Amino acid sequence: MSSAPLLIRGGTVVNADREERADVLCVDGRIAAVGGDAASQAPAGTQTLDASGQYVLPGGIDPHTHMQLPFMGTVTMDDFYTGTAAGLAGGTTTIIDFVIPDPKEPLMDAYRKWRGWAEKSAADYSFHVAVTWWSDQVHADMGTLVREEGVNSFKHFMAYKNAIMCDDETLVNSFKRALELGAMPTVHAENGELVYLLQQEVAKMGITGPEGHPLARPPMVEAEAANRAIAIADVLGVPIYVVHVSCAEAAEAIARARARGQRVFGEVLAGHLLVDDSVYRDPDFATAAAHVMSPPFRPRSGGHQEALWRGLQSGQLHTTATDHCTFCAAQKAMGRDNFAKIPNGTGGVEERMAAIWDGGVNTGRLTPSEFVAITSANAARLFNIYPRKGFVGPGADADLVLWDPEGTKTFSARTQHSKGDFNIFEGRTVRGIPSHTVSQGRVVFARGDLRAEQGAGRYVHRPAFGANFQAVHKRVQDLAPSAVARA
Ligand SMILES: NC(=O)NCCC(=O)O
Ligand SMILES: [Zn+2]
Ligand SMILES: [Zn+2]
Numbered sequence: 001m002s003s004a005p006l007l008i009r010g011g012t013v014v015n016a017d018r019e020e021r022a023d024v025l026c027v028d029g030r031i032a033a034v035g036g037d038a039a040s041q042a043p044a045g046t047q048t049l050d051a052s053g054q055y056v057l058p059g060g061i062d063p064h065t066h067m068q069l070p071f072m073g074t075v076t077m078d079d080f081y082t083g084t085a086a087g088l089a090g091g092t093t094t095i096i097d098f099v100i101p102d103p104k105e106p107l108m109d110a111y112r113k114w115r116g117w118a119e120k121s122a123a124d125y126s127f128h129v130a131v132t133w134w135s136d137q138v139h140a141d142m143g144t145l146v147r148e149e150g151v152n153s154f155k156h157f158m159a160y161k162n163a164i165m166c167d168d169e170t171l172v173n174s175f176k177r178a179l180e181l182g183a184m185p186t187v188h189a190e191n192g193e194l195v196y197l198l199q200q201e202v203a204k205m206g207i208t209g210p211e212g213h214p215l216a217r218p219p220m221v222e223a224e225a226a227n228r229a230i231a232i233a234d235v236l237g238v239p240i241y242v243v244h245v246s247c248a249e250a251a252e253a254i255a256r257a258r259a260r261g262q263r264v265f266g267e268v269l270a271g272h273l274l275v276d277d278s279v280y281r282d283p284d285f286a287t288a289a290a291h292v293m294s295p296p297f298r299p300r301s302g303g304h305q306e307a308l309w310r311g312l313q314s315g316q317l318h319t320t321a322t323d324h325c326t327f328c329a330a331q332k333a334m335g336r337d338n339f340a341k342i343p344n345g346t347g348g349v350e351e352r353m354a355a356i357w358d359g360g361v362n363t364g365r366l367t368p369s370e371f372v373a374i375t376s377a378n379a380a381r382l383f384n385i386y387p388r389k390g391f392v393g394p395g396a397d398a399d400l401v402l403w404d405p406e407g408t409k410t411f412s413a414r415t416q417h418s419k420g421d422f423n424i425f426e427g428r429t430v431r432g433i434p435s436h437t438v439s440q441g442r443v444v445f446a447r448g449d450l451r452a453e454q455g456a457g458r459y460v461h462r463p464a465f466g467a468n469f470q471a472v473h474k475r476v477q478d479l480a481p482s483a484v485a486r487a
Contacts, residue, residue, distance in 0.1 A: 003029075003442040007042045011051025011402065013392050014368045015058070016377035024056055026398035026441040034393055049443065051402050054435060057372055058390050059093025059399030060353045063379040064243055064267060064321035067097055068117045072163075072343040073334060077326040077419040083349060084123035085452035086417040087324075088444045090350035091434035093399035094124045094389055094460065095324075096379070098155055100164060103133040107141035111149065121457030123439055124399070126383070128186060130155040131174040132164045139177055146181040150461025152384055153241070154178050158225040159190035159217075159294060171232055179238040179472070182465030184382065186241040189225035189250060190217060190295055199340040210288035211280045212339040214296040219304070222295050223249035230257045230264055237476050239263035239468040241382060244323055246272045246295040248307035255316045263468050265382055266317040268308045268374075270352040271424050273320075274359055276300045279424075289332035290422040292342040293323065313365050318378045320356055322348035326420030347420045351411050353401070358430035361405075384466035398441035407433040417450060 006026040013022045013034060023038040024031060025046070033041050067083035069076045078086065080097075087095060097118065101110035107129055118125050129145055131138060131154050145151040154174060156166045166174070171187075178185045198216035207215065226242055230253055233240035245251055245266040257264040277299050279291040291297060298304035311317030325345025335342030348355075353375055360366035366374070372390075380390030387396050411425040437445035440458075444451050 005043050005046040006049065006398070006438065006441055006443070007039060007046050008049045008051050008056055008400065008402065009039065011054050011056040013056045014372050015392055016369055016373040016390070019368060024392060024400065026438065029398055029440040031392065031394055031396045031398050049402065049436060055368060055403040055405065056392060057401045057403050058376045058392050059401055059437065059439065060091045061094045061096070061376040061379040061389055062087060062092045062321050062324065062349055062352060063096040063319055063383065064269070064323050065095045065097050065349055066323065066325040066345065069100070069325060071325070071345065072341070074327065074331045074343055076345065077328050078324065079120065080118045080125065081120040081122055081454045082417070082419045083324060084121045084125065084457055085450060086350040088123050088437050088439060088452050089417045089450050091353040091401035091403070091437050092123070092349055093437065093439045094126070095349070096126045096128055096383060098130055099127045100130040101132055103164065107138055108144060111145060115459065118459070120454050122444070122452035122454060123457045124460050125457050126460040126462055127151060128153040128155045130157065130164065131170060132157065132166065134170040134173050139173070142174070142177050142181060142183070146183050146464045150463065151183065152462040152464045152466065153184040153186055155186045155188070157188045158229065159188060159192040159195050161192040161196045165192040168232070171229065172236070175232055175236050175238050179236060182469040184239060184241050184468070185233065186243055187225070187229040188244065189222055189229055189242050191221050191224045194221045194224070203338065208338055209285065210292050210339050210342060213292050213342070214277045214280055216340070217294060217296050219247035219249045219298065219302065222247050223253055226250040226253040230254070230262065233264070234262050237472055239265070239472060241265045241267065243267045244269050244272065244295060244321070245308065245311070245317060247298050247304045248302060251307045251311045251317060255311070258316060263472060265319070266311060267319045267321050268312060268317050269321055269323050270348050270355045271322070271346055272297065273305055273308050274355060275424055276305065285336065286329045286332065289335065289342050290329070291346060291424060292332065292339065292344055293325070293346040294344045309360070309365055312360070312374050318374065318382065320352060320374045322352045324349035326418055328421045346424050347418050347422070348424065350416055350418055351423070351425050354409060354430045354433045355425055355428070357432035362431055382466070384462050385460060389460070398438055400438040401434045402436040403432065404435040405432050407431070407435060409433045
């Protein structure tokens, strides 16, 4: 994708470590200069964007999306084009999506399938690959994915029994293999056996509507799995990343392990920060079902939302994502008579950054730099694409957001770019929105005008052995036990 050089003038550049008044020059899809001499270096024909009164942030990275996902008997509404275009409208310039093989499906087959689907992406993308079963072939394919395809993270679903759920044998084998390869194991932490049992118990009570969904997935179901995955990772000496941490109990499990010196990282969804479980008791089935996602939204009385915010403030939780996974009302109606059959998933890729700015920066919970850390830089570091992504500085990709701290917007399904027909933030007015999004040096969103180009997104290779792995390998050597030499 070629475009004229771009000079962004008069804004305040915000990185995870500092803010500074600086111009930013983008040439050939990269940042060429930041600061004093950026304007003087601008070649002839440079396009200029006035950023006065605005922040210039690294483009958002959403490390957890599901575009075009075949799941629970149907396929999500957003494909890689519509989903990434919606992201660009909200300031997100990179997504990390998931390849999810069916049990017994070779990882490489699934990976090639997803790579084909993603070619229509409008924004840069990468993939975590799910390990849903175990065999020697899976072991070998993990090596190929890491060494030849730039995959450095593997996902494990501890829920969704009889579908994609991992048992402990698979978790242990896969975590061990990930450690050898320098790749990050990640987990969807919910005890799938307990969910399965509780779904039946709740149905036996005559509760078949969406209000049954959170009853079958209480916080302790998530906490058990989080603690188990963290314990397995600890024994094996591998870092671990817990996706969509939704409750205080799971956040506490992460904080406890970190206090012991373990390398555990936690991701929080915008939805879990802002929405509570009262939505499941909405008298309208479609509204209640539209919120069915796992783990579910949590009761405000349990202090869960507050615990997640505090985790982000204190640095015990690290990234924010959406789990963008859109199903329309007709798809959600597949579970009209049984909440366990409602396809799980909600949207948010377009709203994440503004929703978190409004809830985090406007309330004084987060500084703009901390906002950058949790919306792009930390994900880039953890998944080893920093400073190419998540950074405004020379040499980085020219993926940027001009952030208008005084701009306002009211979220609505009627005006969103996602093809989903529902918005979990419906009616919420936020202050602090992207005025412009720049992807690969090209202005792709300008004050409401979305100029996403199908196929312009690139696959992002992520090298293995990020910083966390260098440390864990040294630690293993340092603590290595020795045999007693006896005569
Ligand atoms: N989260 C959800 O409900 N759907 C997508 C699959 C997953 O991440 O668990
Ligand atoms: Zn999940
Ligand atoms: Zn997910």
